[in-house]
Amino acid sequence: MAISRLHTIDAQQLAALAALLQDSVHGGASVGFLAPLPHAEAHAYWQGVATALGPLLYCWVAEEHGQMIGTVQLALCGKANGRHRGEIQKLMVHSTARGRGLARQLMQAAENAAHAAGCSTLVLDTDSGSAAAQLYPRLGWQQAGDIPAYAASPDGKLHATRYFYKLLPA
Secondary structure (H helix, E strand, C coil): CEEEEECCCCHHHHHHHHHHHHHHHHCCCCCCCCCCCCHHHHHHHHHHHHHHCECCEEEEEEEECCEEEEEEEEEECCCHHHCCEEEEEEEEECHHHCCCCHHHHHHHHHHHHHHHCCCCEEEEEEECCCHHHHHHHHCCCEEEEEEEEEEECCCCCEEEEEEEEEECCC
16 A cells, blocks of 8 residues: 655546545545535546645545555645644545554654644544544544534534644644
């Protein structure tokens, strides 16, 4: 299994990322979409990411045997008073690849890049009842709090969102 940072996204990667997003949403992941997620909508999302990749948005993918099995994004703050912070976004691991430490490896790649970019504070949010909400504390993230009825799960039901932060070493 290899993890690499994408600087551009080609047509084949775009299709694989759209399929990964669909797998995640259809599996119940609260990553901003409702199920069933049409391929065209997933494809359009990743086209937007491809356009935005650059100094303020990074994306990593995990591939195994030619298949894309995971991804995570890091959005750096471009504001003068926020250049020390970033946000982890859209951590996804394909349903067939879960439980093997892939999420940990993707998060480590994003955290290392954030540190190298001069970030000292990272934030993220997730469904408070999700497996991810249990994962992040094991990776050293601190819970900041929950906001009730904040986001809709893929099935359309409102759920609480849990915010986390991590202070990176100097």
